[in-house]
Amino acid sequence: RPGEAGRHAERLRTIGRHAAAILANSHDTAERTRAHLRRAGLAPPPVAVGHLGVEPAFGPAGPSVTPDRPTFLVCGTIEPRKNHLLLLHLWRALAERLGPETPRLVLVGRRGWEAENIVDLLDRCEAIRPHVVEVSGLSTHGLAALMRGATALLMPSFTEGYGIPIVEAAASGLPVVASDIPVHREIGASFCDFLDPLDGPGWARAVTTLAEPGSAARAVLAERLLGYRSPGWPEHFDAVSPLLDSL
Structure with missing residues (x-):
């Protein structure tokens, strides 16, 4: 601010x-x-x-949301350092190419500060409107249920102090693709896939691959979480x- x-x-x-x-x-x-x-x-x-x-609500067992299509989560206040803009541009390109088959992107978190260009896309881009959902005020148990049913967590932040959604997702059995920054390596080296936060084509490939029916890439990421202790x-x-x- x-x-x-x-x-x-x-x-x-x-x-x-x-x-x-x-x-x-x-x-x-x-x-x-x-x-x-x-x-x-x-x-x-x-x-x-x-x-x-990590709160006890996060774990592989428990209520689960069952999406009607591949669904990706990004968690955190909508602000520039979280790099939502990369994902929104990616989703616009996916929507133009895939139409109704576009995966869903769920933004979990309230709108923050210095985010006018992000908010402009959310409010005015018709292409992403059917495929991008904002969720604010979600309870801990609601987020855990969403994580159990989603396809993957996307964490493309430029910087973080910790990155707790990564370990919450891992505790819930949700595969994680995260930006290659030191703290993400610190907490998620054993299970995350890492990408440069500026590598738009790389993030596009990751989303497309993970959204495929019976995705082998997703199965590999999910296998890394077996035995994970948060x-x-x-x-x-x-x-x-x-x-x-x-x-």
């Missing part, structure tokens, strides 16, 4: 001057924070990393409690 960059810079200066400790949600976030503070001439305090836990809150607190106890 306007002015937020300056406010956040001040938050980080305050952390650097006064914090006794930092709890980070990923190693990538921790390293970026340390580097930022050092560049600002501040000595970083001790840091503990605790991956965020991060839990007990493990989170095991990771951060020693630092807290030492203060």
Whole structure:
């Protein structure tokens, strides 16, 4: 939002001057924070990393939505860093080529800031209207049911602090295609397919391949999730409690 960059810079200066400790949600976030503070001439305090836990509602067993066609999810506030624009342009091209056979794209999340070009496509592009659905205010259990029945999660973000939809999807047995950024590698290296967030043709190929009936590519991604154990809150607190106890 306007002015937020300056406010956040001040938050980080305050952390650097006064914090006794930092709890980070990923190693990538921790390293970026340390580097930022050092560049600002501040000595970083001790840091503990605790991956965020996945709620028990997410799992392969439970209610499931049954879509009438291949359905892809993208989760998160609609804002530029999430790279919705790439997917909307992709869906417009698919709609022009496939017509009624176009897969469905479900955007789970509210509209955010600095997203006028994304909102313009959502509101004014007739080609994608029958194939792109916005869902805001979805409950945890509703999202879990949607994940159990969908084709794949698409996570093309340019940057993330953690990327919790990735581990929620994995816990639900939903294949994941994610942008090739460090934090996604950190949490999803064992099961994600990774693509450059600017590789439009690559994302188009991935969606088309995964949407095929009996998709072999989707079966490979689903097989990677067998035996996956998502991060839990007990493990989170095991990771951060020693630092807290030492203060």
